[in-house]
Amino acid sequence: MVVITAKGKKYHRPNCHTVKQYVKELTVDEARQLGYKPCKVCKP
Numbered sequence: 001m002v003v004i005t006a007k008g009k010k011y012h013r014p015n016c017h018t019v020k021q022y023v024k025e026l027t028v029d030e031a032r033q034l035g036y037k038p039c040k041v042c043k044p
């Protein structure tokens with residue numbers, strides 16, 4: 001599972017240090033379908 005934030009357009013691993021608070025958990029496929037891109041820090 002990956003997480004997304006309220007403002008960002010990236011998806012992250014739940015333990016990514018750039019994510020202080022996430023709004024939703026979803027699968028990578030779901031995140032991609034919603035137009036999110038992978039975070040360059042946590043490489044989900």
Ligand SMILES: [Zn+2]
Nearest residue numbers: 012016039042
């Ligand atoms: Zn990240």
